[in-house]
Amino acid sequence: MYLRYPQQRDARAFIAAATASRRLHGLWVQAPTTPARFRNYVERFAGAKSRNPASATHVGLLACRKHDDALVGVLNFSEIIRGGFQSTYLGYYALAPYAGEGYMSEALKLALQVAFRSLKLHRVEVNIQPANARSTALIRPAGFVREGYSRRYVKIAGRWRDHERWALLVEDWRARHKTRR
Numbered sequence: 001m002y003l004r005y006p007q008q009r010d011a012r013a014f015i016a017a018a019t020a021s022r023r024l025h026g027l028w029v030q031a032p033t034t035p036a037r038f039r040n041y042v043e044r045f046a047g048a049k050s051r052n053p054a055s056a057t058h059v060g061l062l063a064c065r066k067h068d069d070a071l072v073g074v075l076n077f078s079e080i081i082r083g084g085f086q087s088t089y090l091g092y093y094a095l096a097p098y099a100g101e102g103y104m105s106e107a108l109k110l111a112l113q114v115a116f117r118s119l120k121l122h123r124v125e126v127n128i129q130p131a132n133a134r135s136t137a138l139i140r141p142a143g144f145v146r147e148g149y150s151r152r153y154v155k156i157a158g159r160w161r162d163h164e165r166w167a168l169l170v171e172d173w174r175a176r177h178k179t180r181r
Contacts, residue, residue: 001107021094023096072107
């Protein structure tokens with residue numbers, strides 16, 4: 001696995017994969033499925049500002065398989081806050097037909113290296129709808145800790161949805177990373 005920034009030339013493959021993944025994504029996420037939405041996504045999450053770790057406020061990464069460069073998932077850091085906070089929100093989703101194959105676990109490990117080493121953040125927060133067991137199963141082994149519950153937290157598909165708040169701190173990530181070496 002490797003991670004890379006999305007590019008406009010990915011539009012056709014990305015849109016096809018996101019469209020094929022609609023059933024998989026259900027009400028958890030709404031991936032860009034039109035050329036205009038994909039263009040906006042690339043501009044916001046992979047533009048010049050996103051490529052500078054010191055000034056990035058949004059960073060989008062495509063998870064790709066090494067042996068064939070297949071797009072298997074997406075990981076997005078959003079609302080990166082600097083100063084005393086040094087925090088971000090992480091959103092992610094697998095793309096069909098690669099869900100459940102372990103690729104996102106590997107991609108998450110790589111994305112956390114980006115967050116804590118490249119972006120030099122202190123905290124990564126993930127918000128998960130309570131019924132999304134696959135998402136919880138992805139982040140739990142990475143060391144994320146459930147910190148709370150937010151009622152009617154995010155509007156998705158026209159409805160306000162409850163979410164659980166999970167977070168991973170750099171010192172916890174370092175301790176886990178050190179013991180695995």
